[in-house]
Amino acid sequence: MNSSTDQLKLAILQQIAAVPAGYVSSYGGIAKAVGYPSYSRFVGSLLKTLPKDTKVPWHRIVNAQGKISFPMDSPAFNEQKKRLENEGVVILKGKISKQYFFNF
DNA sequence: CAGGGGGCTAAGG
DNA sequence: GCCTTAGCCCCCT
Numbered sequence: 393m394n395s396s397t398d399q400l401k402l403a404i405l406q407q408i409a410a411v412p413a414g415y416v417s418s419y420g421g422i423a424k425a426v427g428y429p430s431y432s433r434f435v436g437s438l439l440k441t442l443p444k445d446t447k448v449p450w451h452r453i454v455n456a457q458g459k460i461s462f463p464m465d466s467p468a469f470n471e472q473k474k475r476l477e478n479e480g481v482v483i484l485k486g487k488i489s490k491q492y493f494f495n496f
Numbered sequence: 497c498a499g500g501g502g503g504c505t506a507a508g509g
Numbered sequence: 510g511c512c513t514t515a516g517c518c519c520c521c522t
Contacts, residue, residue: 397519419504430517432504437519439503453503461503468503 400428401438407496408439411452413479415494418456425496436461451475458488 403426411417417425420432428434439450451472455461462469464486473483481492 420506423504428518430505431519433502433517434504434519436503437501450503455503456505472503 400426400431400434404431404435404438405448408448408450408453410496411449411494413449413452414481414492416452416454416458416476416481416488416492417494417496419453419461420456421493421496422453452479452494454488458490458493459486 404422407422407425408417418432419435420429422435423429423431435453439448439453442448442450460469460472462472476488477483481488
């Protein structure tokens with residue numbers, strides 16, 4: 393606890409929480425926003441460890457290509473897609489337009 | 497200390 | 510558009 397990476401995790405979670413409903417961001421985008429552009433993978437693995445009752449809007453995070461980073465057949469994929477569409481994000485051919493990406 | 501892997505990315509073919 | 514390659518960085522074996 394309280395190591396530099398723990399602090400970074402906090403910062404990342406905060407940054408994700410800062411993404412408004414109806415918008416999305418990428419793993420790398422979040423990483424960059426907290427000052428660590430090369431931590432994209434770390435962001436991903438961090439989200440994976442979140443409890444399912446977390447308040448963090450993990451579903452607003454997609455990869456840089458604007459696609460959901462889960463296999464199409466997985467439950468997680470459907471869950472994320474559903475939540476996003478619920479918030480007004482349109483997904484065409486499995487892809488989210490750049491216009492939905494939130495700019496910090 | 498080495499190895500493998502993950503909700504990644506950008507660049508090439 | 511798809512696949513591969515090469516960086517990337519933390520974490521668990």
